[in-house]
Amino acid sequence: MIEAEKLKDISKEVANFYNRVHEVITFPNNSVQSYRATDIGDTYEDIIRDSSVTDSMKVLDAGCGLGAFASYLASTKNCDVTAITFSETEFSKAERVYGEKSTKGNLHYHHADFHFLKDNFSSNIFDMVMFLESFEHVYDKEKVLRDVLDILKPGGFLFIKYHFVLWKNAAGREDAFKKTLQSETDSMRIFTHLALHEYIKLTESIGFQVKLVKLPSINTDDYRSSNANVEVANSAIKNFNFTVPDFPVTQCYNTLLQKI
């Protein structure tokens, strides 16, 4: 269990990092997801398919970035969507760009920290909680998963699109691999990684049943080779202290869990 004060400090640090990111990087389609297709609609439809989110669900988008997915979901489905981010810049931009748009379902943005879900939400109220490339920033994964279990209704779902660490692929290169990840975690404390087997063990021990672990069915090559991505990547390398390893360190999967 990590102390609340430490979690608050880390959350502020990450929020400031994102505030600064948005000063210097413009994300295509306002999506801060990196494992995506050029056509962001393909990515969102893939998430909707794999999460089995349906009309009339009450959904929490935890770590919503600039709010684009939450708005897409509320526009295409008759859901009640609450979207949270701890970055002030993201919160105000999401409100400005999408807050007034008319949607099929309900849509609300909140400035809130996902490390303290129980301070913000009552027990048993959501049908679905989603972390879309934001679980990487959950520093105390056990606490947050327990809190998610609490705010989900019985039988509710947790969908996490997450970059899992590839220990196996790093066989023989553990030192370089650990150094790369450690430097990221130490210098910015913004990414914390789990391997898939660790994730399954942890989520099951907390009271979730794993329903799906799947590669997203999207064409990511078209985005990776696009000018838009090259611009985002170059800007990130120029403005932040990113180490770009010359071997794959993570693989993104869609995962669906159910509260049992």
Ligand SMILES: C[S@@+](CC[C@H](N)C(=O)[O-])C[C@H]1O[C@@H](n2cnc3c(N)ncnc32)[C@H](O)[C@@H]1O
């Ligand atoms: C890679 S971005 C993904 C954004 C978004 N899900 C999307 O689809 O564009 C990670 C997001 O997590 C948010 N985040 C990080 N730490 C957070 C915290 N403690 N509480 C709430 N949001 C947080 C960041 O501000 C950022 O919006």
